[in-house]
Amino acid sequence: MKKIGILYGQETTFPPAFVERVNSKKESGITAESLKVNKVIQGESIGYDVIIDRISQDVPFYRAMLKNEALCGTAVINNPFWWTADDKFFNNALATKIGVAVPKTVILPSNQHPPDTNERSFRNLDYPLDWKGIFEYVGFPAYFKPFAGGGWKNVYKLNNEEEFFKAYNETGQLVMMLQEEIIFTEYFRCYCLDRKDVHIMQYDPKQPHHLRYVRNPKPVEQKILQKVHDGVIALNKALGYDFNTVEFAVRDGIPYAIDFCNPAPDADVNSVGQENFEWIVEAAANMAIRRAKEHKPGQNNLTWGEFITSYANNKPIKI
Numbered sequence: 001m002k003k004i005g006i007l008y009g010q011e012t013t014f015p016p017a018f019v020e021r022v023n024s025k026k027e028s029g030i031t032a033e034s035l036k037v038n039k040v041i042q043g044e045s046i047g048y049d050v051i052i053d054r055i056s057q058d059v060p061f062y063r064a065m066l067k068n069e070a071l072c073g074t075a076v077i078n079n080p081f082w083w084t085a086d087d088k089f090f091n092n093a094l095a096t097k098i099g100v101a102v103p104k105t106v107i108l109p110s111n112q113h114p115p116d117t118n119e120r121s122f123r124n125l126d127y128p129l130d131w132k133g134i135f136e137y138v139g140f141p142a143y144f145k146p147f148a149g150g151g152w153k154n155v156y157k158l159n160n161e162e163e164f165f166k167a168y169n170e171t172g173q174l175v176m177m178l179q180e181e182i183i184f185t186e187y188f189r190c191y192c193l194d195r196k197d198v199h200i201m202q203y204d205p206k207q208p209h210h211l212r213y214v215r216n217p218k219p220v221e222q223k224i225l226q227k228v229h230d231g232v233i234a235l236n237k238a239l240g241y242d243f244n245t246v247e248f249a250v251r252d253g254i255p256y257a258i259d260f261c262n263p264a265p266d267a268d269v270n271s272v273g274q275e276n277f278e279w280i281v282e283a284a285a286n287m288a289i290r291r292a293k294e295h296k297p298g299q300n301n302l303t304w305g306e307f308i309t310s311y312a313n314n315k316p317i318k319i
Contacts, residue, residue: 003050007052027289087261088146138179147175191276227255240305
């Protein structure tokens with residue numbers, strides 16, 4: 001029997017719907033359940049062929065357990081090794097190499113020294129930074145946000161240098177990105193599963209969280225939707241995420257990827273709405289079943305993005 005487990009935290013709608021949907025399909029030899037973990041022994045599996053991870057980014061114990069599972073041949077979605085290594089600034093840098101438009105972005109050292117460091121730890125840093133050059137490159141208005149984070153935590157919208165330095169002084173030990181604001185005419189949030197199934201949702205990031213998914217979307221030109229779709233696929237193939245969301249802001253007909261490091265994206269029916277919820281439950285169930293059927297015991301069943309696999313084969317990713 002192939003066993004699929006879903007690992008989750010405070011979610012209440014998606015995990016049980018996912019389990020029910022997989023089991024309702026009555027695929028021979030495949031079952032799904034809420035993952036149970038107790039004793040974790042090095043080099044031994046807890047017994048799942050596929051695990052959908054929705055919470056390990058917040059629970060280090062789970063992340064360590066999932067790496068052990070992957071070593072034992074479990075198909076962990078998303079790859080816990082890559083997810084641990086990835087960040088939003090790298091995502092942006094990679095996008096510039098695969099032809100996906102992104103806002104002008106720079107990364108900055110933390111305002112305060114990290115633990116166990118002092119000024120001697122930063123002797124390679126050419127300080128003061130070239131603030132004039134940085135501001136001229138990014139421009140204002142701009143967004144200031146952590147290079148590794150989510151949920152719109154510690155995100156600032158800044159209109160000038162004075163506001164920047166005030167915000168910078170509030171960020172403590174966080175490593176932040178300063179990013180060009182894209183004044184958009186359309187905005188989309190897109191689910192991408194298995195690096196091939198895409199669901200484009202009109203989205204309004206200016207609204208309160210529960211109102212951001214547009215309930216009565218307006219018509220959009222097909223060529224824009226196609227550009228968004230192609231960008232979603234390109235990014236997730238390069239990064240190797242099997243469960244992710246990508247956000248695009250459209251300016252002058254060009255979709256700019258704004259945020260595409262969301263490997264445990266919102267899938268709550270109360271925020272995404274019933275139609276989007278139905279899509280993500282069905283697509284996730286189908287993906288998990290496919291991966292269970294493809295699972296090969298004792299082998300590496302993780303997804304590694306083209307960025308990794310191309311360089312591993314000495315074939316740099318196509319630019």
